[in-house]
Amino acid sequence: MRSEPVPAPAGDRRSRATAELTWPGKRVGHHAGLVPVPSPARASWDVRGRLVCGERADSLLLRADAGVALAELLAAPGAVDGGVKLCYLDPPYNTGERFAHYDDRSDRAAWLSTLRDHLLLARELLAADGSLWLHLDDSEQHRARCVLDEVFGEEAFVATIIWQKRTSRDNRKAFSSMHDYIHVYAPAGPKVWKSVRNGLPDEGAFSNPDGDPRGPWRSVPMNVQAGHATAGQFYTVTTPTGVRHDPPPGRCWTYTAPRLAELVADGRVYWPRGGDGKPRLKRYQSEVTGLAPFTIWTADEVGDTGSAKRALLSEFPGLQAFDTPKPLGLLERIVSVATDPGDLVLDYYLGSGTTAVAAQRLGRRWIGVEQSARTVEEFTLPRLHAAWADAPGGGFAFGAF
Incomplete structure (x- = not known):
């Protein structure tokens, strides 16, 4: 693999030449992965599949391959139309390990090609003032940054969040890894996106000792x-x-x-x-309109992998929990910062459904895609049923390709 400068083609979103990562088998052209498939039988995303909860389907759960689902959403007239305000992605990290619910071993070239192809499709679904958050560990995150720069342009980079995923020490390795990376990109650029994103709650103490008529x-x-x-x-x-x-x-x-x-x-x-x-x-x-989020998010603030596992075990005591679940607090913060009530959230590596649960609880619409039938049946559907029962706003439909 090597990095080489390439000119931005006419009409590309990138405003200047950027260093582009190359790998064996990479398809030539910046839109090589953009191949929606016609789907005339499924012309509207809110009616495909069967209605699960509610009187209408404001949200959608798909059991499908991520690439197929993204192409279907692009091909269906009026399905999304660039309306995704937040795309959160927690893909396989390519760690070389095999977990109970998924195999995290892939040829690097294949992993990068899949990432790029999916990002090209997701870019077309993203709103002009939306954002994409890619969650990875040290295995591939530095190469993924190059792919993100290629797809969205370097000027779309907003920040890299460091999330404390564990609080215990692992003495088996040279260093005990305790954090993941979440790369945030916004097509409109950080300045424009800052004007539409939400700040964190300001919990500082206010008082009015002098009786100021303007309040605390x-x-x-x-x-x-x-x-x-x-x-x-x-x-x-x-x-x-x-x-x-x-x-x-x-x-x-x-x-x-x-x-x-x-x-x-x-x-x-x-x-x-x-x-x-x-x-x-x-x-x-x-x-006070909210505080700018820091780029370091601790386990005390948003939870860690351990707390996420314990939460899943309490919900599903008879099942084997995910090895790397994300805590609900982490996803609720991301959804709260990146969207407003009624906005559309997309996660095409949905897993046990935490992103959709967070969106449902916070009054957002959502589209979730998960390939594993076992995961959908054991975790995702039951969790979304429960989330809708707690926050019965718009309903959701379930479909499969």
Whole structure:
């Protein structure tokens, strides 16, 4: 395998040349995998298959090969039409291991070809302001990043999230791996996608000790790093009690003196230590729109593989649990950040159904694809039945190819 520069063809979404990963058997052309198959008998995705829950099928579970299902969705008129707001993928990692519910051993060239072909199809289903999240471990994630850059363009990269998948130590190896990678790409680019994604809940303490008519507030510092400051941000502040303050070393005031005077007159400045302290800005609870997610997600926040296994065992005590399940908390955070209620979520490696369960609980529509009949029968369908019973919004249909 090698990396070589290639020009972006006319009409391609990539805006500049990028390094492209090559491998034996890779099909030539950036749309080589885009081969939808005609499906006139299944013209509308909300009626294919049998209705399982609800009066209408807002969501869909398919037992099918991922590539076949994606091609069917593309071929069916009006099925999705670029309406997928979130595509979350947890494919086989190509670790070389065999698990109870799937074989994770594949020739690398075949694994990369499948990944690329499926991503090309998924790209056509994705909304213009949607995002794709690819979940992998160290086995192939660095090569997968190159494929993602090729399919979506380097400028579509948003972030790589590090998820703490375990808290126990494995002393059998040179290093004890405790994290996975989730690569986030948005066709519109990170700046546009930031304007439509949701922030995390701001759980900081708010209060209203001075009876401010604008409601509860908390204070934040009014000084910043001085690297890009203007001359007007360096001055001496005099507090209401007459104490004089200069900016801390290496920092400057956030606002110029005239702007600070306006904020003081508007009652938006808090002076701690009885009026002697440095000025702090009052940030009102009504102004908070959510926090930008960090790129490290710990097990304490969203769960780990161990907690996911325990949850599955409690739901299905008589069955052998998945070896690498993802916790519901992790998928609920992803769905919450990337979508709004009513949006469409796609997972074409659905497994035991956690993505669809999270989407159902949060009021999103979903399409899930799983190839294994055993997995669908033992885990996915029962879990989705239970999720719909707990959150009976739109119903879902089940079909098979």
